Amino acid sequence: MRSTSKGEKIAVLDPRGSPPSISLAPMAIRPESLVGRLVYLVDVRFMNGDTLLRELQKALARKCPDVRTEFRQKRGGYGEDDPGLWSEIRKNRGLMVMAIGH
């Protein structure tokens, strides 16, 4: 194998693989206020996130008494999808705060 002399420029391969293209997705349109709205507080069942959300629920009740909240635990492990819950939130024109404890 040929060795390079000091100072000689050599070409080498970029060792990285090919990342996929990113598909940009628009976010959900926000309401102007939370008055009269239902906010789902969704726990993913990971490391005490439920306790955090319960405290958030109390704080939200004090700060925004016109806002309704619903505490829920997502189905399955923390990475598992829960289409049924998303469908329910959507049907109720809800908003969501999700806590991912750690």
Add this chain to the structure above:
Amino acid sequence: MHCMTTEKLGIPSVAVITQVFEDLVRTVAFKGGMPKERFSFVPHPVGGKSAEELREYVLGNDPVTGMPFMDGIIQGLTGALDDEEKRSGSLKRGVPRLLEPGKEEDLHRFYLESGWTDGLPIVLPTEERVARMSKGTSHGADEPVGRMRPTDTQEYWEYTVEKVAANAVMAGAEPEFFPVILALAASGETALHSSTSSFASMVVVNGPVRHEIGMNAGIGALGPFNHANATIGRAYGLLSRNLGGGAVPGKTYLGSQGNPLNYSNVCFPENEEQSVWEPFHVQKGFKPGESAVSIFRGRGFSHLLDVRKKTWREQFVNLVSSITPLRNNLTLLLEPLVARALKEREGFETKRQLARWFHENATIPAEVYWDYQIVINYVEPQAQKGVEPYATWLNLPKDARIPMFPDPEGISVVVVGGGTNAYWFAGDFTYLKSQSIDEWR
């Protein structure tokens, strides 16, 4: 991840994250096509904190933005979207085949600073060296090999034979090792899993290829004493880093303590010739004359000397009692002397019988099992969904005994070592898959 799903469904969402994961979640959001996904942060950790302490988190300031946490939540749910948050379309990210030519010393520094190495010196992958490596397989340089990602929440990257060869060169491997490295790449299983638990990988080679490339299954097989063992394992780590979506601490690698086993990925061949049982790859459906590589994921080992006549049963249970029980995370690396004693003296005719013994005898009280945090995180949700046997176990009395390793078929036994003494290892490694090496010759 879930919040991007709900945003796409038209549900305004805010994810509450602990501070140390800011880089991770912003990276995942960027790659998921929602670069300005809305987050609110609390101090780390949440786990182990009392309700009173978490109340302080909620009533205090977001440690990232500095604004009151609750104001951030309300702003995240109601603040009007800016133009970037409304964008759709596609962003392409290309990686060039070659870097700009440079001096050797400068290129070494560039590789190191780019995070493309494991911190140790590498062999620069020149076109000439990569072409030589590529001759170790009959497959074309441009042929796709597979795809890989650091964890389920991250994106897959894809790669060709030539890109795998570049990483094999960097590791110091020889062309004759290349089919084993290609098989590892084709597995799609990363050696650098991004779990906060600091996973290591383990690579076991079976079949004729072990002798063809001079691997060591005898004295010191798991240590730094053999070129093929060392560089195949190192190449697996490098290709996982560079081809499999990166291993950037805080973004695509979250192992809190890291794992020193990742330097070599515990790569060794089974000592089939000294084993009293069938080779591991044969257990997985390969023929003895075929070559295969098997991949495991775990964190570490405990050890034992000998198989004592009077108390081996108690000692075996003690050996694995330090393992955190999580599905089938037990792999036994038996020294040939140990395997022989177990078969000839204690009557274990097969590896499967030994696995069943550990399944039946390594048990813990239900109260302790269900209080393991990792069981709460990963097993309890499955139990509550009705997945067996966990659903049944959830209803057992506190003092009922639960198997640490629920499926005897998931317990692995591999024979390795040179017969200098009957020291052997038990590791919390889970078997993932076996891949044909012959397909990559």
